[in-house]
Amino acid sequence: MPSTSVDHPTTPAADTAPPAAGRLRSNPWLTLLAVAFGLFMVQLDGSVVAIANPEIGSDLHASTAELQWVTNAYLLALAATLILGGKLGDRFGRRTYYLVGVTGFTLASVAIGLSGSIEGVVVFRALQGAFGGLLMPNTLGLLRAVFPPRKFAMAVGIWAMVSAVATALGPIVGGLLVEHVTWESVFYINAPIGVIAFVFSAFVLPQSRNSTGRHRFDIPGVVLLALGLLAVVFGVVKGETWGWTSAGTLGAVAVGLVVLLLFGWYETRVRHPLLPMRLFRSRALTTGAVITALNFFVMLGVIFFVMLYLQNVRGFTPVEAGVRTLPLSLASLVASPLGAALTQRFGPRLTMPVGMLLQAASCFGMLTWQTDSSYATMWPPFIALGLGVGMVMSASSDAIVGNAPVQDGGVAGGLQATTLQIGGALGTSVLVSLISSKVGSTLTGELTDAGVPSAMAHGLLEARDAVAMGVAPVSGDMPAGLRAAVIEGSGQAFMNGVHSAVVVTGILCLLGAVVAAAGVRRTAEQPAGH
Structure with missing residues (x-):
């Protein structure tokens, strides 16, 4: 089996102290801080764009269909490249591809602001997504390579906290920038973050890769996976517009699923696969992937209609609406390290179901909301949702990446990020369709x-x-x-x-709690392939 190599003689995941000369690049906590910059940039950008879309449409005279592609182009490119980005990092160097991702994402962000046309915005949003696909999976791959197993859960908890807080802060930051600066500033803000991320990461990140020798790269696997994911995500994001039972939606999703099945069959027959199917022998890893998708189905779907409720029904400005969701952000801040500590002690079998039950309570609590509800009825569901999402994010990330071999850390990170994006896209599209139908x-x-x-x-x-x-x-x-x-x-x-949407979402959360409890039978499961 291929091993993982790093650019210093002492493995950073060892309990022994690294040599003084390599201390800077051998410090796991500096690695965590470095990848947090890139992660924060990507997650913040994903949630601020929703606030900027109306201004983009007005300023660039974009149609509704064109404006949808500002989001869809990013989602499609991201979904198609996440697992590939993790595989490239695993084979050729996680530090290298993380830095390429940071650089490309930053430059694409600046190009969006300078483009001056809706076509330019869409093209550079797609490039953003592609470089995000190089960046995101290698954040977890780098952590998996440098943290010892007993500390990995806590590292993932902090990773999840950064992700959750950046996502929740997006509406506030985006609202402030759109109201007081310009919509372009929503993208320009990535420039200083990206520069800091690149410079700091260049100094502190260790290089880690698999010692795979002269293995052939799985080009057919790359093509099949990209085509399958593109078709599925395209069908999902267009389902709300075309109708979920339309021939276009069903056809796109069906074609995507068939191609993904063909991809899975092919991967079992190639010597060095892009996505080793042996990873799914781990019940914890497979369950973690399912729960990750459900977690972001709930979080992104619920936040989407909550912001509509606060801004369009209650009449709050984007900033005012963002401030009112601060309990969600603060709860996520607490929940991610708490979930990591519980996962480290009791395993994801406890933390994932508890997190899903908290999210179910949040959804059912929203049944009390009316058009004139007081804020006292809003903040308890926000806190429950933030606690649940943060705990599940920590536990499911640990279940996926922690149960993969170290040499497949980037691929596992790509799998986690892919399920996250697909779940989020489904959540927004499905819940909007439910609301529209009712x-x-x-x-x-x-x-x-x-x-x-x-x-x-x-x-x-x-x-x-x-x-x-x-x-x-x-x-x-x-x-x-x-x-x-x-x-x-x-x-x-x-x-x-x-109310229809939160009932369906609450029931899904209860089912998710059952799946999480049944799918992870032991508090610690040996990584697949070990």
């Missing part, structure tokens, strides 16, 4: 109950897409009483959709 079936009745004349209520059904985003279809020339009735009925229809 709004369509209840809007006319809610408008009539609020006092809107029946004929007008039926006419306003054409605005159900806007109502599904929390926007009431009112105009300036409406009489005050009618305007108030339309706002009340539209808001109630939106809340009906939200």
Whole structure:
């Protein structure tokens, strides 16, 4: 079996102190700090763009379809390159590909701000995603190579904390920049972070790679995996627009799944596969991948409609809405190291189910929300969601990367990041579809109950897409009483959709808790292939 080599004589994961000359590059905590910069940049960018999209569309005169590709191009490129990025790092040097990813992501971010056209934004967003695919998996691969097993769970906990906090801070940072600077600044902010990340990482990161000799690179595997993931993610992100039962959506997802099955079959027959199927012999690793997808299905899907609720229904500015979600950020800050400590002591079999149960409680707690709910009904679900997401992120990351052999750390990191992205894309698309469906079936009745004349209520059904985003279809020339009735009925229809979404999400969390408890039978499982 291939071994993992590093650029200093003493393995950093050993309990012995490294030699003085190599102390800087042999310090696991400096490695963790270095990869945190790149991770923070990518995760922050993923959540600030949603705030900037309306301004991008207005400034560049983009259609709704074009604006969707600002997000979709990034997701597609990221999903197609994550496992490849981890494999390249494992074979040719994790430090090298992490630095390439940081550099490319930073330059692409600046290019987006300078592009001046929606086509340029979409192209450079795709490049951002591709370089993010080189960066993300190698953060975990580098940690797996330098931390001893007894400290790896805590390192992953801090990694997860950085990821969660960056994601949660996105709406606040994005709101401040869009309101007080320009939408371009949302991307320019990556420049100083990227420079710091590159310089610091160049000095402290050790090089680690697999001693694989002259093995052939799995080019057919790369092509099959990229095509399969592209088709699945494309079908998912277009499902809300085309309809989940449309021929286009079902066809894209079906083609993607067939190609991925072909990829899995091919990988069992090649000597040096891109994604070793033996990794899935580990029940903990497989369960961790499933729970990671579900975790981000819940987090990104729920945060998406929560921001719609706070901004469009309650009328808060992006900054005000971001401030009100601070309990979620603070809870994630606490939960990630707490989840890591519990995982280190009791294993992911305890931490993952507890985290999923907290998320279920958060979702069911949102059933009490109405169009005029006080903040006292909001912050408890935010705290429960932050605690649950943070704990699951730590435990599932440890279950995936911690149960993979060290030489496959980058590939395992890529697998974790891929399931994360697919889960997040599914969460946003599926929950928006659920809300839209419920709004369509209840809007006319809610408008009539609020006092809107029946004929007008039926006419306003054409605005159900806007109502599904929390926007009431009112105009300036409406009489005050009618305007108030339309706002009340539209808001109630939106809340009906939200309640349907959180019931489905809560049930999925309960099922996830059962899967996590059943899938990890032991507190510690030997890595696959060991």
